[in-house]
Amino acid sequence: MPRVGVLMSAPEDDWEGRARISAFRQGLQKLGWTDGQNIQLEVRWSGGNHALDQKFAAELVALSPDVILATASPTVAALQAATRTVPIVFAHAVDPVGAGFVDSLARPGGNATGFVLFEYGIGAKWLELLKEITPSVARVAVLRDPVIAAGTGQFGAIQSVAPSMGVELSPVNVRDASEIERAVSTFAGSYGSSNSGLIVTAAPLALFHRDLIVRLAARHKLCAVYALRPFVTAGGGLTSYGPDIADQYRRAAGYVDRVLKGEKPADLPVQAPTKFEMVVNIKTAKALGITVPSSVLARADEVIE
Numbered sequence: 001m002p003r004v005g006v007l008m009s010a011p012e013d014d015w016e017g018r019a020r021i022s023a024f025r026q027g028l029q030k031l032g033w034t035d036g037q038n039i040q041l042e043v044r045w046s047g048g049n050h051a052l053d054q055k056f057a058a059e060l061v062a063l064s065p066d067v068i069l070a071t072a073s074p075t076v077a078a079l080q081a082a083t084r085t086v087p088i089v090f091a092h093a094v095d096p097v098g099a100g101f102v103d104s105l106a107r108p109g110g111n112a113t114g115f116v117l118f119e120y121g122i123g124a125k126w127l128e129l130l131k132e133i134t135p136s137v138a139r140v141a142v143l144r145d146p147v148i149a150a151g152t153g154q155f156g157a158i159q160s161v162a163p164s165m166g167v168e169l170s171p172v173n174v175r176d177a178s179e180i181e182r183a184v185s186t187f188a189g190s191y192g193s194s195n196s197g198l199i200v201t202a203a204p205l206a207l208f209h210r211d212l213i214v215r216l217a218a219r220h221k222l223c224a225v226y227a228l229r230p231f232v233t234a235g236g237g238l239t240s241y242g243p244d245i246a247d248q249y250r251r252a253a254g255y256v257d258r259v260l261k262g263e264k265p266a267d268l269p270v271q272a273p274t275k276f277e278m279v280v281n282i283k284t285a286k287a288l289g290i291t292v293p294s295s296v297l298a299r300a301d302e303v304i305e
Contacts (some may be wrong), residue, residue: 005060005068007075009204011047016230023246027253048204062137067259073077090114091252094150100155103224105270119125123157127227141187143172154201174205188220198224232279239280243273277301
């Protein structure tokens with residue numbers, strides 16, 4: 001029976017992580033693979049802990065799997081540090097070329113391939129969306145994970161367009177709960193809420209701390225734009241714009257299927273997301289005293305009343 005390792009960056013009790021792996025299982029089932037019947041999944045949950053990423057990567061490689069599903073850039077990095085021969089399919093990585101996971105998008109060349117979460121340029125759209133909802137915003141705190149390359153890249157993309165929009169940025173590192181709370185509270189205390197906003201970039205640790213981040217935005221009445229929909233659909237955040245993550249996992253199942261049937265990651269091109277979605281939470285907007293423009297609501301894929 002083929003064995004497939006899975007290294008999830010979410011904690012095991014996280015409902016979003018469960019939804020993602022469920023989408024992956026559904027994708028496999030459509031291709032004729034059922035866990036426990038003709039395929040065996042070995043799943044590990046690191047909860048965004050870099051030390052656990054390394055520990056579980058070593059464990060999975062030691063099991064000699066036929067292929068490993070990696071969920072985000074930190075897990076890909078940990079797995080490639082553990083093996084350069086076991087095939088790896090990543091469901092969503094930011095800038096896999098810049099991170100050194102693949103030689104190029106068209107010809108990965110090594111033992112890894114998969115799907116890009118988005119290009120850094122999406123950072124400009126987050127800031128544009130924030131300005132469209134609150135035109136007076138002049139200072140924005142940007143939450144990013146400085147440990148991963150994507151954290152620096154996403155902040156850089158936002159930084160490149162901020163001057164033209166008349167916005168001053170304040171980077172906030174996402175490492176642990178106390179640091180996030182202290183930094184956001186300091187930002188809000190220094191600038192107030194009337195002309196201030198928040199952008200939360202894509203990072204496993206940000207998703208892990210999403211309840212805290214959303215609470216802080218509400219407490220300090222900060223208009224916030226998030227990279228991923230779980231901040232809005234479950235956490236009560238204001239708005240999000242980003243790829244359909246569940247679709248990424250279903251597509252990743254297709255690449256796992258192709259590897260199991262003999263194709264090599266080196267020959268499978270890295271693919272970009274095909275579905276993006278905007279979610280707006282009207283209830284949160286009312287609590288913040290914000291009227292979301294009709295132009296934003298017209299573009300939204302989902303509006304939560």
